[in-house]
Amino acid sequence: MDREVARGHVLDAAEELFYGKGIQAVGMDDIRSLSGVSLKRLYQLFATKDRLVEAYLERRDLGWRRRLAEHVETCDDPEGRIIAVFDWLELWFGEPGFRGCAWINSYGELGATSPTVATQARRHKQAFGRYLETLTDGAHLPRDLAGHLLLLAEGAMVTAGILGAPGTAAQARAAARLLLESARRTRPPAPAG
Amino acid sequence: MDREVARGHVLDAAEELFYGKGIQAVGMDDIRSLSGVSLKRLYQLFATKDRLVEAYLERRDLGWRRRLAEHVETCDDPEGRIIAVFDWLELWFGEPGFRGCAWINSYGELGATSPTVATQARRHKQAFGRYLETLTDGAHLPRDLAGHLLLLAEGAMVTAGILGAPGTAAQARAAARLLLESARRTRPPAPAG
DNA sequence: TGACTGAGAGAACCAGCGTTCTCTACGTTA
DNA sequence: TAACGTAGAGAACGCTGGTTCTCTCAGTCA
Structure with missing residues (x-):
């Protein structure tokens, strides 16, 4: 083989x-x-097992972010892309075997004792946060919004994982829409031309 | 002894x-x-160790929610109480030895294999969610807001735990303020009298 | 005083698991 | 055909850790 x-x-x-x-x-x-x-x-x-764990988290990180980006890119509207993140979360939460965020879970399990796991979790969350910033940048919205959306998304992952409540992603999306509107109100889109 | x-x-x-x-x-x-x-x-x-773990999570749940409630109750204004939740998170995140949420971590570690831990985590999060609902009820604001605040708070716990970013609680509080304003706008306080 | 109870210290037992080793067999090449 | 290198199956090793057992001893009551 x-x-x-x-x-x-x-x-x-x-x-x-x-x-x-x-x-x-x-x-x-x-x-x-x-x-x-x-x-x-x-x-x-x-x-070692530690190296296998590292490789698992690295490969999953690439796959997770690729799948998210592919879904988001089906939408052309810059603000719609932001909402599409939460649509994708809803799809993900609904997949059979969904059991929360792999990095949050791994960090809870081994973050205190395994530098490898702690580093992987930190990198993944930073990468996700940066991705949200590219989306808010693309919509000419302040980066504060990206931080707020990160908190909503993380909270949705945790809540969906632990409580398994079916409406969690929709709830997060509704909150995201409100925050997006607030942000648009304080910093309107760049003038045309 | x-x-x-x-x-x-x-x-x-x-x-x-x-x-x-x-x-x-x-x-x-x-x-x-x-x-x-x-x-x-x-x-x-x-x-058994399992029973000790259960007792640990139960006692911590009572203490955690008591400390939160004691802080929130120092504020008289119903809407201020909602914001006070995030003030308390900031205090908590700043405590030495803070390492994220005990239930999120435990669930990540043992949620899949220990019914005891899974149950404790679910109960704790449900109790926290209900507490947020009492706060939004008290301010005559819709319960949707409580759900959104739960996601923000959970996201802040995760992000502060993994990334250790110092401004996380303040960020969550800012987002909470925006959501609270949105909610107030769509459902104004009950008419006086 | 002398049997008895309960406590503490720590060894012992047993299972799980990360990692390595042994044995066997098969495919390859001179 | 015969030596050789490699792979697989699974036993073996060593350690950890949950749980139990043993031994000793102090305090108590007849």
Whole structure:
């Protein structure tokens, strides 16, 4: 089996298990069973469990942000794009197996003891925050708004994860609309021409 | 040593260690060392680690909500009380050893495998949400606002915990003010008399 | 005084798990 | 065909940690 193919299988298994059950609840043996990659090979690909966790979080970060961006880019209106973030959250929350934000969960589990996990969580949230800033910049709205939207989105992820309330994303979107209107009122769009 | 005194010492140790390092990173032996209560006594007080975790989360829930309510009640103005929630978050975030929300962290760590922890986290968040509803009811503002404020507060806890950004609570408070104004505009206070 | 109860200290037991090692078998090349 | 390198299966190792057991001792009551 090709090295890259094996790597992909291992990361697929890691993502399913780590996200679904938590990192410490999953043993390297479980990864082996689900991926079909032998322990020996597994340790050739990832020297320690910590490295596997890091690779899992890195790959998921790229995928998560790509999926979000792809959805947002289906919308042409700069302000609509901001709202589209919350539409995408709603889609995500509704996916089978949704269990909250992988980075929030990992950070809660290992943030205090694993610098690797703490760093990955911080990077992911910073990247998401910067992405929201590109959206508010694109709509000529103040960056304060991006900060507020970040809080709403994070709160929605947590609340949807713990409470599983079905209307959480819609609630966040409604709040986002109100904040967007407030921001538009204080800083109207650049004059045409 | 009196039973209740020993129980208090154990829970003090549990709270310090579980909150600071995560639940799975702390062994019963660590609890014994810090509390000064022997393992035998410890297991007489809490039959299993799971029961100790439950008692820790229950006691912390009562203390956390009491401290919040005490701060909020220093303010007489119904709308000011709503803002006071975010003032209190700012105080909390600034405390030494702050490491995010104990329930969000516990849920991330054990929510998928421990019904005890999942239940405690859900209960705590529901109680906090209901408390916010009493505040919006008291200010004659719609309950939608309470839901939005919950998302902001949860998002602030997560963001302050992971990013440690010092301005997070102030940002959440600013967003809360905007949402409160929006809500007041659509549903003005009940007519006097 | 002498059996009994309860407490503390710490060893012991047992299971889980990260990591490594052994054994076997198969494909490749001279 | 025969030596060799590599891979897989799974046992083994060592450590951690939840839980229980043992031993000792102080205090109590007949």
